[in-house]
Amino acid sequence: MILSDPSVVPRLCHLKRSEGQSFGFHLCKYSQAFEITDLDPWSPAEHSGLKDGDRVLEVNEEYVVNMDFNRVARKIQSCGLHLFLLVLKREEYEWAVSIGVDLKFLAEATKGDHWSRPRLCHIQKHPKHGLGMTVVSVDGQKNQYMVRTVIDGPAEKAGIFNGDRLIWINGLMVSTLRYSAVIKTLKKRGDSVTVLVIDSDSESCYIRRKMPIMPVVAQSCSLPHSAKTMNLVKGSDGYGFLLRQEKLACTQQKVHVLREVDMGSPAEGAGMEDGDLLLAVNGEPIESMEHEDIVRKIRQSGDKVSLTAISIPGRDFYRELGISPLLFHEDCSHRCINNWEEAPLRKQDRKEADSGFHSGYVPELPETVRIQSSDSSQSHHQTWC
Template identity: 90%
Template structure:
């Protein structure tokens, strides 16, 4: 394998920007030699970014993906929010590089420079002795540009921040839009903690040279306080043992999908589900923007095993205030989740289950009213919520559906 590629083979970086609810407008295919872009929508963010039909993907949001599982690559794209960065080669360039034994990872890194590193998204918790453990100072001669100086072994340094780092973003705000006085007020109003995006000066120069905005989507996370959890459920004799409810937050009127009424001793409780968790993904696919019945259908189609990703209400609020998806830094990708329970034994049929399957068709619940009542609920933070729709997963699914296979086995063609 050669580390000296043809200088004419240079990967292209494409920045895709979409609106809320809009797709990026391309299909991702997996072939034996990598991931290919195909069937771009006209006038889409993909076409506008300069992507071309047949481009082969080297990196997604600054992460090398050539040897990555297909389902994980899909999940990374689905959870990145409104911005997506793809490093690509033309099909013929990619195939030439592979045939010549070129190190594709070396080729991708060569576009960045020797002293490049990713920005860091860090959460700092105040301490009585040192406070945040950092001081923000203006950069001489550069308007609205700031750097940080840290206290040795202070909270900021322990959170992953180094003295001399450039401050890019704080609590969801770009600091380049803030005067120094406004920035200091923002820090003081943040209370006992603050979340910042920082980068070293050499790496900042690399991003400026490559004309890439420094954003959380290309960052690595450090010490964030809330994390999504993935629960791998294998159905028991009485189903999974939880209620999925669509509710509307009184404060924002936003619809959320809430896991409720977790049965004691059920597979759901055994997997770590807690009442009030917010559902984020089913088998690795984000579902927050889906309708209730579509989510129920996905769980149904998963058969006797399902992987659910959820987060606490405070955790979802934390990421919402930052303007990023809680799945962005979720490490338990769908392919890991499914592999974890591939070998788990399925439930054994019982006389009760067989009778149910003979008597019913479609989805059976322990109790589902034909028209769910509207119920006022008090959530743990004291905000009133309104129940919109409910589906119980406490009994058998009588529809004969096989378990969901991994995306890479089920299909190699996904619209994003």
């Protein structure tokens, strides 16, 4: 296998969208290749430098070649307002494959020898030792800070290393804060704090690539309030729960809440609790959908459905951080489909959906999905499992 070829040069595209706006492209899978098609004019995709026919190597710093189509699509759906794609031109990709270039090595080579992903770490304060870290200014660099950790302290146990650069505290970029403001922010966070950190060598790699360091490209370290995926099989009395649309008292935002979980029901057996907030149905985010659309989606699942939910405190936690609870919910859609081993997706099921995510590649037809927000006014573009 050839490790690289100087004529094959991946490029990084940063897509930035507004709330309710789509990224503006289709994602198709042909054989093992993810291809960008049908870019919308003036869209975030076009502004990022994406071109029709580009082949995707990485999504948010994660290598996706040979990955299941559903998993890749869900990673894009849950990334929020920022999306990073490492791509090759179609002709470069085809040439690289034809001569046996190692595409994973090629993607990694764009980052440098000492690259690693940033870490999103949640630190629980110790009654005596506090956070187990101190923050110091980097000499000669305005509003740049590093962390000094205590051996076996809360910070170190949370995944922070001595000398890490501090990037972000509970949703605030520290590059916008004076040192006094950083310390004040850490102190007022109560008994815990969530920070984004990276080692100095990796930070240099990001700077060289002109790529911002953000939670969307990070690996998570022991974040609390994780979402849960529940696989339900309908019983004689149904699933045994009620779906209600409610408003959160603090924000008046509409949410979809799981209520009245029957004892001994499939819902209770799957781990559903009264008050859980519904995030996804069969791996597809539903937070911006209307109640009727969600009910229809559940009914269309037949006798089996996969629901992803989180507690209200968990939703509040991620909302404060400014990220989706689904961002680090590993392989949500991958599990929701592949756990039904006794009921694989049939070809006729594929034909029943206008556009959808599928469980595998169908040689005679490319898999296609519209990558865009889940705005209810554009429900004809919603994605389906």
